[in-house]
Amino acid sequence: MKAQVLPEIVFxxxxxxxxxxxxxxxxxxxxxxxxxxxxxxVETFKSLRQKQEDDLF
Incomplete structure (x- = not known):
């Protein structure tokens, strides 16, 4: 499993x-x-994942 981390921190x-x-x-x-x-x-990764799936089929 891979994690994506945002560079922002709020204390x-x-x-x-x-x-x-x-x-x-x-x-x-x-x-x-x-x-x-x-x-x-999240929306960007969702869009990229959908594009990859569409390219496979």
């Missing part, structure tokens, strides 16, 4: 939380960007 420290909720807007922005990059990567 959340105690000072970024209040009552278990993220209050630092930069952290929220970086998490949103990480989600977008993850979805894009």
């Amino acid at each position: 959340v420290e105690g000072q970024d939380l209040y009552r278990n909720e993220i209050i630092n807007h930069d952290i929220i922005f970086r998490l949103d960007k990480l989600v977008e990059d993850t979805v894009l990567m």
Whole structure:
């Protein structure tokens, strides 16, 4: 099995939380960007896999 790793890392420290909720807007922005990059990567690999399967048949 092969893994694909995104180069982004988001650290959340105690000072970024209040009552278990993220209050630092930069952290929220970086998490949103990480989600977008993850979805894009999944869709890209899905498209590539479909193209490979179509080329085989």
